[in-house]
Amino acid sequence: MAQAEFSQSNSQSDYLQQIRASVARRELISRLFGLLGLLVISIATLILIALVAQLFVQGLPRLNWKFFTSFPSSDFNEAGILSAWVGSLLVMLTTMFIAVPLGVAAGIYLEEYAPKNWLAALIEINVTNLAGVPSIVYGLLALGLFSTVLNLGESILTAGLTLALLILPIVIVTTREALRAIPSSLREAAYALGASRWQMIWDHILPYSSGSILTGIIIGLSRAIGETAPLITIGALTFIAFLPPSPIQSQFPFISFEWLTAPFTVLPIQMFNWVSRPQPEFQVNAAAAGVVLILLTLTLNAFAIYLRYRLRKGVKW
Amino acid sequence: MVDTRVVNSSVMERKAEVKNLDFYYGSAKALKSVSMVVWDRRVTALIGPSGCGKTTLLRCFNRMHDLYPGNRYDGEILLDGVNILEKQIDPIEVRMRVSMVFQRPNPFPKSIYENVAYGLRVQGITEKSSLDEKVEKALQGAALWNEAKDRLKEPAYNLSGGQQQRLCIARAIATEPNIVLFDEPTSALDPIATSSIEELMNELKEQVTILIVTHSMQQAARVSDYTAFMYLGEMVEFNETNLLFNKPADQKTQDYVSGRFG
Amino acid sequence: MTAHPLKPSGKDLQFTQKKKARELKERVIEFILFLAAFSCVATTVAIMYLLISESVLFFQEVSLVEFLTSKDWSPLFDPPGYGILPLVSGTLTTTAVALSVALPMGLISAIYLSEFAAPSVREVVKPILELLAGIPTVVYGYFALLTVIPALQWLYLPIGPFLSNVLPNIFPTELAGFNMLGAGLVMGLMITPLISSISEDAMRSVPINLKEGSYATGATRLQTALKVVLPAAASGVIAAFILGVSRAVGETMIVAISAGLQPTFTFNPLESAATITAFIVQVSLGDLPHGTLEYQTIFAAGLVLVFVTLAFNVIGYFLTKRFRETY
Numbered sequence: 094m095a096q097a098e099f100s101q102s103n104s105q106s107d108y109l110q111q112i113r114a115s116v117a118r119r120e121l122i123s124r125l126f127g128l129l130g131l132l133v134i135s136i137a138t139l140i141l142i143a144l145v146a147q148l149f150v151q152g153l154p155r156l157n158w159k160f161f162t163s164f165p166s167s168d169f170n171e172a173g174i175l176s177a178w179v180g181s182l183l184v185m186l187t188t189m190f191i192a193v194p195l196g197v198a199a200g201i202y203l204e205e206y207a208p209k210n211w212l213a214a215l216i217e218i219n220v221t222n223l224a225g226v227p228s229i230v231y232g233l234l235a236l237g238l239f240s241t242v243l244n245l246g247e248s249i250l251t252a253g254l255t256l257a258l259l260i261l262p263i264v265i266v267t268t269r270e271a272l273r274a275i276p277s278s279l280r281e282a283a284y285a286l287g288a289s290r291w292q293m294i295w296d297h298i299l300p301y302s303s304g305s306i307l308t309g310i311i312i313g314l315s316r317a318i319g320e321t322a323p324l325i326t327i328g329a330l331t332f333i334a335f336l337p338p339s340p341i342q343s344q345f346p347f348i349s350f351e352w353l354t355a356p357f358t359v360l361p362i363q364m365f366n367w368v369s370r371p372q373p374e375f376q377v378n379a380a381a382a383g384v385v386l387i388l389l390t391l392t393l394n395a396f397a398i399y400l401r402y403r404l405r406k407g408v409k410w
Numbered sequence: 411m412v413d414t415r416v417v418n419s420s421v422m423e424r425k426a427e428v429k430n431l432d433f434y435y436g437s438a439k440a441l442k443s444v445s446m447v448v449w450d451r452r453v454t455a456l457i458g459p460s461g462c463g464k465t466t467l468l469r470c471f472n473r474m475h476d477l478y479p480g481n482r483y484d485g486e487i488l489l490d491g492v493n494i495l496e497k498q499i500d501p502i503e504v505r506m507r508v509s510m511v512f513q514r515p516n517p518f519p520k521s522i523y524e525n526v527a528y529g530l531r532v533q534g535i536t537e538k539s540s541l542d543e544k545v546e547k548a549l550q551g552a553a554l555w556n557e558a559k560d561r562l563k564e565p566a567y568n569l570s571g572g573q574q575q576r577l578c579i580a581r582a583i584a585t586e587p588n589i590v591l592f593d594e595p596t597s598a599l600d601p602i603a604t605s606s607i608e609e610l611m612n613e614l615k616e617q618v619t620i621l622i623v624t625h626s627m628q629q630a631a632r633v634s635d636y637t638a639f640m641y642l643g644e645m646v647e648f649n650e651t652n653l654l655f656n657k658p659a660d661q662k663t664q665d666y667v668s669g670r671f672g
Numbered sequence: 673m674t675a676h677p678l679k680p681s682g683k684d685l686q687f688t689q690k691k692k693a694r695e696l697k698e699r700v701i702e703f704i705l706f707l708a709a710f711s712c713v714a715t716t717v718a719i720m721y722l723l724i725s726e727s728v729l730f731f732q733e734v735s736l737v738e739f740l741t742s743k744d745w746s747p748l749f750d751p752p753g754y755g756i757l758p759l760v761s762g763t764l765t766t767t768a769v770a771l772s773v774a775l776p777m778g779l780i781s782a783i784y785l786s787e788f789a790a791p792s793v794r795e796v797v798k799p800i801l802e803l804l805a806g807i808p809t810v811v812y813g814y815f816a817l818l819t820v821i822p823a824l825q826w827l828y829l830p831i832g833p834f835l836s837n838v839l840p841n842i843f844p845t846e847l848a849g850f851n852m853l854g855a856g857l858v859m860g861l862m863i864t865p866l867i868s869s870i871s872e873d874a875m876r877s878v879p880i881n882l883k884e885g886s887y888a889t890g891a892t893r894l895q896t897a898l899k900v901v902l903p904a905a906a907s908g909v910i911a912a913f914i915l916g917v918s919r920a921v922g923e924t925m926i927v928a929i930s931a932g933l934q935p936t937f938t939f940n941p942l943e944s945a946a947t948i949t950a951f952i953v954q955v956s957l958g959d960l961p962h963g964t965l966e967y968q969t970i971f972a973a974g975l976v977l978v979f980v981t982l983a984f985n986v987i988g989y990f991l992t993k994r995f996r997e998t999y
Contacts, residue, residue: 116890119891119892119894119895120892122892122894123892123893123894123895126783126784126788126893126894126897127784127788127893127894129780129784130780130781130783130784130785130788130789131784131789133777133780133781133784134781134784134785134797137777137781137804137861137864138800138804140861141804141807141861144815144819144820145807147819148811148814148815194708195708195711196708198704198705198708198709199705199708199709199711199712201705202702202705202706202708202709203709206702206705206706207709215713216709216710216712216713219712219713219715219716220712221985221989222716222982222985222986223712223715223716225915225918225981225982225984225985225988226719226922226978226981227921227922227923227924227949227977227978227981228922228924229922229924229949229952229953229974229977230719230723230922230974230977230978231719232952232956233719233722233723233952233970233971233974234715234718234719234722236956236960237722237726237971238718238722241962258715261711261712261715262712265712289694289698290698290702291697291698291701315806316806318808319806319807319808319809319810319811320808321808321809321810321924321925322924322925322928322949322952322953325953325956325957326952326953326956326970328956328960361808361810361925364810364811364814365810365813365925365928365929368810368813368814368817368818368929369929376818379814380814380818383810383811383814386808386810386811387807387808387811390806390807390808391803391806391807393806394802394803394806395799395803398799398802398803
């Protein structure tokens with residue numbers, strides 16, 4: 094009797110040991126995978142940091158006051174990004190001026206006014222679709238429509254229109270999400286006091302969601318600053334040795350819009366131009382332009398992320 | 411609570427009257443031939459089990475249903491003799507005359523002052539002294555003035571739940587409306603805040619007509635002069651509160667107030 | 673707006689009769705907002721109309737058969753060749769290289785972030801991934817041309833001669849300064865955050881009771897991730913993959929800078945070639961008189977690009993909708 098019991102408990106403990114071994118093995122594999130995941134992310138980040146660092150090492154020394162205030166030139170020592178950053182600034186101004194009202198208005202319509210019919214669905218599908226169109230196609234659109242048919246030429250206005258359409262989906266989606274976050278109880282409270290729909294939107298919805306909408310606008314801006322392909326297609330020249338006419342004049346009416354029709358270049362195009370040159374010194378210039386570009390886009394993105402973080406902590410509906 | 415004003419239908423005025431009201435959410439009929447009277451400067455309560463249509467009926471009085479597609483009224487609600495459900499009548503104008511206090515306090519993310527002033531601004535009052543005076547009057551009427559007078563510019567969200575609801579009441583009475591609708595106003599509040607709101611209603615009714623939806627029979631018995639019992643979209647019984655609770659005419663009313671079903 | 677009399681009563685309601693001025697103002701505002709929203713439809717229509725009309729002009733000169741089947745793309749030569757296959761092969765190869773990097777890296781990091789990582793780790797990593805995606809593509813192009821490709825060339829130096837003796841048709845003796853491998857690798861790095869975030873969203877939206885059921889049987893995190901979460905999030909992951917492909921196909925600057933601008937019909941990533949997008953950029957850099965055949969070629973190329981990316985985007989959209997709807 095004792096013999097049988099002994100052999101039975103033996104195989105039981107064998108069985109238990111097998112189970113424990115299996116569990117331990119699976120746990121180990123699982124933990125290894127966890128390490129692998131962390132490794133993959135770290136490697137990607139490290140590669141990126143290495144690439145950016147190398148860019149900075151090459152380009153940072155080149156950044157000086159002269160670099161920012163000189164025009165491009167075939168002499169690599171004389172070359173600078175003056176026309177490029179001024180062009181970028183003016184193009185961004187134009188882009189924002191068009192994209193923000195258009196995008197926020199569209200977002201308001203889709204979220205607050207649109208009835209649930211085929212037309213609203215069509216618009217929504219188009220917004221999603223446009224978000225996935227390659228940026229160079231926007232350049233083709235600009236070339237065919239704005240440049241030629243509307244005769245706006247290779248100008249800052251064309252560039253602004255093109256980039257505005259490019260980032261429009263970003264602004265629209267961000268606006269819609271910001272509006273959606275406002276609880277309907279607040280809307281009903283406003284209506285119950287006799288507000289009309291537009292009063293409710295203007296007095297309540299927009300002020301409450303402006304922070305989130307701003308975040309989306311900043312992200313769109315950061316995207317637009319780095320865009321190259323559509324502007325090349327329009328015909329932004331890569332060698333511009335002059336500045337567009339100043340918006341501020343000394344005579345009446347003191348503000349000029351002539352700069353809108355001027356030819357231009359932007360930072361990423363300048364960088365592209367320099368990268369394409371064989372001489373290594375131009376590559377240093379390209380790195381310097383790249384440093385400026387990265388600092389700009391990363392600062393904007395970081396600011397947007399920070400804003401979003403602060404907003405999430407702040408408002409408790 | 412004994413109301414020492416004359417409880418006599420020949421002397422009291424009809425502030426509002428519902429006449430054979432049907433209401434449809436799309437194709438579903440939520441109110442069936444509802445009729446009742448809302449007496450001037452009295453508290454009228456709507457009670458009944460969940461889904462009976464009391465909130466639906468309440469929201470007809472300020473045409474909140476117009477905000478959402480697919481809703482339809484069939485019948486009349488007379489306010490001072492004028493049918494407010496008519497298509498030519500602007501719901502915005504109705505809402506300037508009939509205000510609402512909601513179930514969960516929903517002050518705007520603005521200052522205390524701006525919360526109360528908003529309804530006034532919507533009605534076109536922009537002059538600062540006018541606004542100041544009316545805001546103070548409203549906050550006093552809501553028994554919030556003493557607590558708020560030094561904090562008028564502070565965010566409304568800093569107030570406690572009970573205070574926020576009183577702020578919403580102040581917001582609702584600032585425009586001196588004809589009727590104030592209360593949609594289960596104390597269901598989200600603790601007992602102390604609840605009783606302070608109930609006391610407030612007792613004071614308010616001297617100035618303004620009150621229509622209140624409540625889940626609690628006891629609250630209806632405490633605050634209202636008249637009670638309407640609804641069941642499955644129909645007006646089952648409408649009477650003076652003590653009569654409805656102590657000598658209900660309908661068997662269903664009797665079952666509900668004695669707690670046979672809820 | 674006129675002020676109301678004190679204590680507006682119900683009686684004067686009948687005289688207000690839907691304030692006409694307010695109604696009009698609200699209607700006008702609504703219409704303006706509608707126009708803004710409709711601009712998206714107008715943009716799509718404009719794009720399609722433009723691409724199609726210019727392509728129609730193009731195909732009046734060039735036969736569709738030659739366009740789709742010829743392997744000679746030399747529009748500026750005499751006689752010109754208009755076969756788009758070399759551009760397509762360039763696009764496909766760079767895309768394939770990019771996705772072979774981005775898919776495993778994106779998927780692994782998505783699984784890690786969704787099933788393994790502590791919330792504090794997620795809080796740090798997610799912004800980093802977002803910043804990664806925010807670097808302009810021209811800068812990535814610089815990385816490809818001036819850092820990655822030289823590194824690849826250096827790595828290839830010892831093994832090149834040996835490999836080219838064994839398989840001379842595939843392996844060159846030394847790696848060219850422009851090649852699709854370098855461009856593709858950098859593109860893959862750029863797309864990884866996209867694939868990671870969409871896949872991770874899909875995995876996080878798998879209901880927690882499914883995961884808990886798996887853990888309750890004694891499964892490890894990895895087993896749960898691979899056997900429960902991944903299959904449940906499959907449509908989302910596929911959507912991520914498809915959207916990644918679409919992004920790679922449409923990418924311009926990285927390939928224009930580092931993959932080469934010579935249309936060559938090849939699927940060998942060690943060679944240099946031009947993609948559809950690089951071709952459009954290259955032509956745009958030159959003089960483009962309106963109405964010429966060269967002008968029309970970029971629209972024909974653009975049309976092919978739009979068809980391909982549209983197809984991918986539509987599939988990806990429906991898959992994303994499906995994984996959001998199922999739960």
